[in-house]
Amino acid sequence: MHQRLVRRVRQLTGMGFLAGVLLIALGVAGQSGTMAVGLALLAVGAFALSFRHHLTGLVSHPAVDAYLTSVPVAPVLAGAVVIWFAGASPGELQTLGGVLGLLSLVNHLLRPVYGLGYRLITRVT
Numbered sequence: 001m002h003q004r005l006v007r008r009v010r011q012l013t014g015m016g017f018l019a020g021v022l023l024i025a026l027g028v029a030g031q032s033g034t035m036a037v038g039l040a041l042l043a044v045g046a047f048a049l050s051f052r053h054h055l056t057g058l059v060s061h062p063a064v065d066a067y068l069t070s071v072p073v074a075p076v077l078a079g080a081v082v083i084w085f086a087g088a089s090p091g092e093l094q095t096l097g098g099v100l101g102l103l104s105l106v107n108h109l110l111r112p113v114y115g116l117g118y119r120l121i122t123r124v125t
Contacts, residue, residue: 002118003062009111010066011073016104018074023081026090033088033096035065041079048072 005094022041031037050070081096082088088096 001062005114006111007062007066007117009107009120010063011070013104014067014070015073015077016107017101018071018095019077019081020099020101020104021094022074022078023100025097026078026082027092027094027097028090030090030105031093032090033082033085033093035083035086038060038079038083038086041075041082044077045072045074045076048075 026033026037049072052069056065056069059068077100078097081100082093085092085096
């Protein structure tokens with residue numbers, strides 16, 4: 001599979017999984033989904049994104065590097081989910097985090113299917 005596609009899939013997986021963990025942690029802490037919490041997560045994510053270029057190349061392994069550079073985007077995704085579902089109870093935030101983590105796991109498990117599709121498309125063209 002093309003290395004850019006592999007890197008993007010890994011980044012999506014890491015970003016979604018960490019955003020799910022953040023939402024679950026907020027729910028366990030008893031925090032409900034308010035606009036203030038969503039905006040705070042967006043602010044933390046924007047601040048973290050400004051330092052994202054420092055994480056590139058920190059580790060020589062390409063898989064770990066892809067996951068590491070996706071970490072700053074996770075609070076932005078978690079903040080967007082909290083804002084979208086404003087007024088969610090702590091239990092609902094935990095559920096949203098679990099669903100987001102599950103979608104990330106499905107994305108990770110579908111990597112061989114993505115590779116097969118990529119090989120078929122490149123073979124046909």
